[in-house]
Amino acid sequence: MQKEDVPVRALVAAVQLPSVSDAEFEASLMELRELARTLGFKVVNTIVQKRASFDATGYLGVGKRQEIREYIEHEAMLSEESGSEGIELVLVDHEISPTQLRKLELETECEVMDRTMIILEIFHRNARTPAARAQVEIARLGYMAPRLREAAKAAGPQGRQRSGVGGRGAGESATELDRRKIRDRIAELQLEIAAMNATRDTQRSRRQQRQGLASVALVGYTNAGKSTLMRALTGSEVLVENKLFATLDTTVRVLHPEGVPRVLVSDTVGFIKNLPHGLVTSFKSTLDEALDAELLLHVIDAGDPGFERQREVTNQVLAEIDAHDVPRLTVFNKIDSVGDAEAQAAHEAALRAQYPDCVVMSARRPEDVAQLRQRILAFFQRDLVEAELHLPWSAQQLRHDIFTQCQVLHEDADEAGALFKVRGEEGLIARLRAQIDAL
Numbered sequence: 001m002q003k004e005d006v007p008v009r010a011l012v013a014a015v016q017l018p019s020v021s022d023a024e025f026e027a028s029l030m031e032l033r034e035l036a037r038t039l040g041f042k043v044v045n046t047i048v049q050k051r052a053s054f055d056a057t058g059y060l061g062v063g064k065r066q067e068i069r070e071y072i073e074h075e076a077m078l079s080e081e082s083g084s085e086g087i088e089l090v091l092v093d094h095e096i097s098p099t100q101l102r103k104l105e106l107e108t109e110c111e112v113m114d115r116t117m118i119i120l121e122i123f124h125r126n127a128r129t130p131a132a133r134a135q136v137e138i139a140r141l142g143y144m145a146p147r148l149r150e151a152a153k154a155a156g157p158q159g160r161q162r163s164g165v166g167g168r169g170a171g172e173s174a175t176e177l178d179r180r181k182i183r184d185r186i187a188e189l190q191l192e193i194a195a196m197n198a199t200r201d202t203q204r205s206r207r208q209q210r211q212g213l214a215s216v217a218l219v220g221y222t223n224a225g226k227s228t229l230m231r232a233l234t235g236s237e238v239l240v241e242n243k244l245f246a247t248l249d250t251t252v253r254v255l256h257p258e259g260v261p262r263v264l265v266s267d268t269v270g271f272i273k274n275l276p277h278g279l280v281t282s283f284k285s286t287l288d289e290a291l292d293a294e295l296l297l298h299v300i301d302a303g304d305p306g307f308e309r310q311r312e313v314t315n316q317v318l319a320e321i322d323a324h325d326v327p328r329l330t331v332f333n334k335i336d337s338v339g340d341a342e343a344q345a346a347h348e349a350a351l352r353a354q355y356p357d358c359v360v361m362s363a364r365r366p367e368d369v370a371q372l373r374q375r376i377l378a379f380f381q382r383d384l385v386e387a388e389l390h391l392p393w394s395a396q397q398l399r400h401d402i403f404t405q406c407q408v409l410h411e412d413a414d415e416a417g418a419l420f421k422v423r424g425e426e427g428l429i430a431r432l433r434a435q436i437d438a439l
Contacts, residue, residue, distance in 0.1 A: 007042040009075075009085055011110075013068060014093035015060060016050045027306040031272065032093045034223070035118050039125075041089060045071065058103040059096045065107045072108055089113060098147040116143060119272070131196045134189045141182045141189075148175045148182075214380045215264045216255070217293035219318065221310035222270025224301045225333040227251075229363040230267045233373060259377045260384070260407035260424060266293065271310075271317045295379050296328045297372075302351065302360060303337035329375065330355050336362040381407075384423045389432060392417040395439040402432060 012032060016025045025048075033043050049064045058065050072087045079086040090108050092101075095116040104112045113121070120140050127133045218226045230236070234253035255263035298314060300307050318324050332355075338347045348360045359375060361368035386409070391398060393416070402408065406424035413419065422429065 006085060007040050008089055009044050009087050010036055010041040010089035010091050011068065011072065011087050012036070012043050012046040012091045012093065013060060013064075013104075014046070014048050015054055016048055017054075018050075018052060023306075024309065027309060028093055032091060032115060032118070035115075035122065036091055038122055039118065041091070043091070044075070044087065047071070054094070054096070054100070057099060058107065059092060059094070059100040060104075065104065069108050072110060091115075091118060101147070131193060134193050134196075138186050138189050138193075141186050145179055145182045148178050214261045214295075215266065215293045216295045216297060216376055217266045217268055218297050218299055219268050220270065220297075220299035220314055221301065221307075222272050224270065224299045224304075224310070225363055226267055226270065226299045229297075229299060229331070229333055229369075230265060232363045232366075232369040233376075234265050255373065255376065259373075260405070261380055261428075262404070263376060263380060271314045293326060295376065296323070296326050297331050297376075298328050299331050299333050301337075302332035302335045302347065304334075307332075327379070329379070330358040331372065332358055332360045333363055335360050336364060381423070383425070385426045385429065386421065386423050387429045389420045389422055389429070389436065390417055391420065391436060392439070395436055398432065398435060398439075401435075405432070 012029065014025070014029060014032075016022075020028075029046060029048075033046075036043050047064065047068055049060050051061065055061050060068070068090065072090075076086040078084075088110060090104060090110045090112045092104070092112060092114040094114060096104075096114045101112050101114060120136070120143055123136045124140060127136045218230055220226055230251060230253070233255055235256040236251075236253040252264055252266045255265050296318075298311070300311055304310065315324070318326075332348075332351050335344050335348060338344045351358060351360050359372055361372060363369060384407075389402060391402070395417070399418070402420055402422065405428055406420075406422040408420055408422055410421040411418060
């Protein structure tokens with residue numbers, strides 16, 4: 001029995017195909033180890049094999065599967081002598097078929113989790129809102145459905161076809177019954193999500209119409225520092241944790257200190273290489289914040305040597321949700337993790353040479369955050385116009401609206417009322433002028 005506070009010991013197994021470079025392969029393995037750490041697993045070894053293709057029955061070749069089994073048995077002997085825990089999990093760095101997974105489990109006598117299952121488990125643990133939980137359940141059910149047949153084989157006669165009464169139709173196997181239940185449950189969850197999305201869209205539309213807010217969405221690879229940047233930009237308390245997918249639910253706050261126009265900032269779920277397609281689909285309502293935003297802040301970990309690959313992954317996912325045309329500002333975060341001041345300056349110069357319009361910063365440095373805030377406001381102020389508004393003394397109740405919705409450049413007064421020189425959106429100024437005239 002697993003001792004309390006003792007992490008589950010796991011072994012990583014992976015096949016490197018000819019089309020995958022050594023650098024890409026190692027980056028993927030490092031990412032898988034980080035995913036395992038997020039779940040609380042301790043990776044004790046990594047066993048890899050170069051093959052022209054995956055083994056159709058067991059993912060890895062026969063010899064490599066035998067090597068893994070012998071290693072696990074050796075670790076079990078050592079653990080018995082020392083009183084520690086042996087290896088309980090084999091983590092596979094690809095999504096594998098139900099047949100391959102069952103074969104690996106039989107031959108290694110360990111539970112096997114492929115990359116998709118690991119990500120689904122992280123999403124399941126971290127989902128907080130009803131919408132996120134429903135979306136995760138759909139993805140998990142979609143993953144389970146094609147694997148029921150192999151589970152039935154492992155269970156023995158219970159999975160075989162037999163007739164019955166009640167919920168099961170004549171000749172319907174237990175596996176078919178389970179699949180039907182999964183289809184029904186997915187349909188039920190999709191209806192619930194559609195209702196929640198409709199309510200959310202209505203609330204968001206009313207909020208933006210009422211407050212005249214612009215919108216910015218933070219997008220990027222998981223663990224790029226988006227939550228830390230979100231907290232710095234908005235002065236809010238949002239979860240900041242050094243784990244992949246620490247937050248799944250969209251967080252929306254107002255840019256602080258407030259400017260003109262007021263800007264809504266939303267965080268989104270982090271992207272990752274080989275994100276299961278079912279999760280891209282089921283989390284589209286979360287990523288819709290990126291699609292609806294007027295500006296995307298593409299946050300990249302400046303200190304990660306594989307940031308270019310991560311940038312491409314983010315761009316691919318944005319293209320999948322048709323957000324590739326949304327204006328984008330590239331933000332290289334965590335520059336303070338690169339090294340000393342000299343190393344940071346050299347790395348920043350190289351980034352600016354390659355990406356001339358980018359922002360290089362650390363979310364932990366207030367002066368960097370202030371500069372990014374000015375870049376955001378400058379984007380939304382590019383189409384603002386200057387105008388004069390005369391507010392009679394009898395209409396001073398609109399004074400608050402002028403100051404919150406416009407940038408007041410100058411204020412003067414005469415016997416009839418106050419005269420404001422303002423900068424703001426043309427349509428908003430027109431509405432304020434109409435309200436003044438109606439009083």
